[in-house]
Amino acid sequence: MLEALVIAGMVAAPLGSAALFLPARPHERAAGAWAALWRVILAVAGSAVLAAAAAGVLYLLKATQDNVIIGGTAVALACLIWLPVTRNWSPRAHLCWASSTLLFTVYLVYALEWTFASHLGAASTAGGVLLWCLEVVAALMCCAYLWELCDALGTQRWHRRRPPLDPRRRVPTAMLRAVVPRPGSAPPLVSVHVPAHNEPPAMVIDTLRALLRLDYPRVQIVLIDDNTDDESLWRPVESWCRRHDVTFKHLQNWPGYKSGALNYALRHLTHPDAEIIGVVDSDYQVGPQWLRECVPLFADPWIGFVQAPQDYRHWRHARYYRRLYYSYKYFFAVSQPSRNERDGAIFAGTMGLIRRVALDELGGWDEWCITEDAEISLRLLRAGWSGMHVEESGGRGIMPLTFEALKGQRYRWCFGGIQLLRMHWKSLLPGVRTRGNHLSAGQRLSYLSGALQWYGDLLGLLFLIFLLAGAANMATGGGQLFRKLTVFLVATVPVLILLGLLRAIALLRRSTGASWRDAIGAFFIWQSTSLVVARASVLALFARKAAFLRTPKTSERTSWWHALRANWAETVLALFGAAGIAGALTRTSTLSGPLLAGLLVVPTLGMAAAPFNSWAARRAALPAWLRERRDTEYRRDRRAFAVGIATGGAIAVGAVAALAIVLMLTGRLSTGPNLVRPMQPPPVTTTTPAPSLTPASTPTVTPTATQTVTPTATPSPAVSPASPTPATGTATPTGTPTATSASRPPSSSAPAASGNR
Numbered sequence: 001m002l003e004a005l006v007i008a009g010m011v012a013a014p015l016g017s018a019a020l021f022l023p024a025r026p027h028e029r030a031a032g033a034w035a036a037l038w039r040v041i042l043a044v045a046g047s048a049v050l051a052a053a054a055a056g057v058l059y060l061l062k063a064t065q066d067n068v069i070i071g072g073t074a075v076a077l078a079c080l081i082w083l084p085v086t087r088n089w090s091p092r093a094h095l096c097w098a099s100s101t102l103l104f105t106v107y108l109v110y111a112l113e114w115t116f117a118s119h120l121g122a123a124s125t126a127g128g129v130l131l132w133c134l135e136v137v138a139a140l141m142c143c144a145y146l147w148e149l150c151d152a153l154g155t156q157r158w159h160r161r162r163p164p165l166d167p168r169r170r171v172p173t174a175m176l177r178a179v180v181p182r183p184g185s186a187p188p189l190v191s192v193h194v195p196a197h198n199e200p201p202a203m204v205i206d207t208l209r210a211l212l213r214l215d216y217p218r219v220q221i222v223l224i225d226d227n228t229d230d231e232s233l234w235r236p237v238e239s240w241c242r243r244h245d246v247t248f249k250h251l252q253n254w255p256g257y258k259s260g261a262l263n264y265a266l267r268h269l270t271h272p273d274a275e276i277i278g279v280v281d282s283d284y285q286v287g288p289q290w291l292r293e294c295v296p297l298f299a300d301p302w303i304g305f306v307q308a309p310q311d312y313r314h315w316r317h318a319r320y321y322r323r324l325y326y327s328y329k330y331f332f333a334v335s336q337p338s339r340n341e342r343d344g345a346i347f348a349g350t351m352g353l354i355r356r357v358a359l360d361e362l363g364g365w366d367e368w369c370i371t372e373d374a375e376i377s378l379r380l381l382r383a384g385w386s387g388m389h390v391e392e393s394g395g396r397g398i399m400p401l402t403f404e405a406l407k408g409q410r411y412r413w414c415f416g417g418i419q420l421l422r423m424h425w426k427s428l429l430p431g432v433r434t435r436g437n438h439l440s441a442g443q444r445l446s447y448l449s450g451a452l453q454w455y456g457d458l459l460g461l462l463f464l465i466f467l468l469a470g471a472a473n474m475a476t477g478g479g480q481l482f483r484k485l486t487v488f489l490v491a492t493v494p495v496l497i498l499l500g501l502l503r504a505i506a507l508l509r510r511s512t513g514a515s516w517r518d519a520i521g522a523f524f525i526w527q528s529t530s531l532v533v534a535r536a537s538v539l540a541l542f543a544r545k546a547a548f549l550r551t552p553k554t555s556e557r558t559s560w561w562h563a564l565r566a567n568w569a570e571t572v573l574a575l576f577g578a579a580g581i582a583g584a585l586t587r588t589s590t591l592s593g594p595l596l597a598g599l600l601v602v603p604t605l606g607m608a609a610a611p612f613n614s615w616a617a618r619r620a621a622l623p624a625w626l627r628e629r630r631d632t633e634y635r636r637d638r639r640a641f642a643v644g645i646a647t648g649g650a651i652a653v654g655a656v657a658a659l660a661i662v663l664m665l666t667g668r669l670s671t672g673p674n675l676v677r678p679m680q681p682p683p684v685t686t687t688t689p690a691p692s693l694t695p696a697s698t699p700t701v702t703p704t705a706t707q708t709v710t711p712t713a714t715p716s717p718a719v720s721p722a723s724p725t726p727a728t729g730t731a732t733p734t735g736t737p738t739a740t741s742a743s744r745p746p747s748s749s750a751p752a753a754s755g756n757r
Helices: 002-020 035-061 065-081 090-119 124-154 173-177 202-213 230-241 257-269 290-299 319-341 356-361 372-382 403-428 441-475 488-512 516-528 530-542 560-566 568-584 592-619 630-634 638-671
Strands: 189-196 221-228 247-251 274-279 302-308 352-355 385-388 719-720 731-732
Touching: 002 065, 002 090, 002 124, 002 488, 035 065, 035 090, 065 090, 090 124, 090 189, 090 488, 124 319, 124 441, 124 488, 173 719, 189 202, 189 257, 202 221, 202 230, 221 230, 221 257, 230 247, 247 257, 247 560, 257 356, 257 372, 290 302, 290 352, 290 488, 302 372, 319 385, 319 441, 319 488, 319 516, 319 592, 352 356, 352 372, 372 385, 372 403, 372 719, 403 441, 403 560, 403 592, 441 568, 441 592, 441 638, 441 719, 488 516, 488 592, 516 530, 516 592, 530 568, 530 592, 560 568
Parallel strands: 189 221, 189 274, 221 247, 302 385
Antiparallel strands: 274 352, 302 352, 719 731
16 A cells, blocks of 8 residues: 555656646736635646546556555645645645645655665664665754745745835835834934944945935935054045044944944934934845835835845856855745744844844844854844835845855854754744744744754765765675665655656756846855854754854965865765765666666765865956955965865765764674665555566665755755655755755745845
């Protein structure tokens, strides 16, 4: 019976996923009883089609009549059970979610049963159970990404989503006055804070000039120079601010990093009449309409913060920067709208506005967390305030211009996300609202899943260990380590991997407008930062503080050697993966070798993408005005980053090699050198499918594991594992996105939206 359910899920999931990405006609009317009834009718009809397809395939495979009925009924019931939860989605999004979760469920049940039925010895069985536990975690992360995917593409009626405004329309001043409900009152005073550290003076002055052009009647601009050690960098900015009536303060040896500087500005430099605090990074060119479009949202007295998406400029001139741009955009195009619908959006550190009274009530910015932006939004929501994400791009900044800078940024985002989880995990557990915790179930889920998704990259690294152990065991003549394979497990693995990859890339392309080539490149940018994110996710569990890795934007060297040296840990793991693929292909007489080699391809390419992306970023042509800034930008914290990442890389590579060897030796000691023997039927009595569905013997296979990706910005989408003997992966976006990791963006996770500094 379980074999029939696996086949039914393998038929329904690809069909349900494909339907989601077919072109859809825009619905003029998504609200009302008739629209809701029509969605239910179409969902039921689609469920019947998927059930019929599953039953038809089982019939063609000559399954027994009982198994044909069971497979078709399971698909239909899975689709109908989810109807009350997904009633606001399009029928296609509903079918994608229901069929995919069915495949995850039946696969995990079948894999666990076969782990115990394989009888490979106590140590191998224990390893197989551990592998299964990792697959369960990976499946849950995949479901979190899949929910965002279906929510973003399938929601028919958004309750909290404001459609983009016409850029030619000027918001009337009367709407601005409505924020302050006093007769004859003026629009609220907005104090915009611009923190800077070791920035090129010309870039900072350009940012301030753009702020002076804001089409808003009452603005205070405050520039806080945070511990810049080179006086030649901040003195020109101070002089310019003095001439243009911009508040300026240079802080020397001031604690707290960016949040410490923002607290100083809030308490000592902000005008006493300011009602709204804005935060803009020092590399952003703000559009004149930003405040006019966002301030009216504060007319709702419970809106605590408003966040516009982060956006970037000068990214079209090189292929690497185009792919990096799309990897950032995923979080704000998919994750933020979905979370905003549950009032679970995050404050992203730049291009955001906060109600001052709310910020004062909470004591300002917390200086213990290096992603102070995401942390303050969680505290605001917990205190009973609401947040709002808008889709208009209010300004554009500069992306990290080297791959090493991107790794430093992802490290900081991940470390801060885990810090947030450590300090606030009790508030995020399921429970009722209390006086001290006003978080709803949807808000708790948004922040909890956003923080946990950072562990997708660590999970992918663990799967890589299982894969390398299996490949080494196979190359040295060993047998199966953790679980025997059946034809159903062998068939499910590639289905899960291909389905996940296609879903992640197709969603990225559809949500950002990227070409297929750029979408694949963005996917591997998520993958290529997985090692540094995995390291940060472990260290953040034990360390209370981390080096504040500000993001250097450029570097001067362009050779392959420097790219390999800067990413030597990823390069070594890519070589391990290539050796594992070669070792697995020594067993081409059965399906075991090619399957294991195929499973190693994605994580190996993900690691190899790190030096490639580093080289591509270094050789990409830059406009002259960016090249002139290389010297000052490259100096920022490069030594701290290089030392920290090198140490973590050495530990990671050593751990992967050691654990792979231990797993291989443990399996061989417990099962003996020769395990190629006929399979024993499982002891559990089940309805036996037709002979064509249950092979008499099974190929020898070494267990394996797959990688996960997390958008970034993010946050990361990801390749998420869910496989049997070989731990498999399904790529499901995310927003992070990373191919599981629930790979990044952005990685994806709440901190994935933090600012570039």
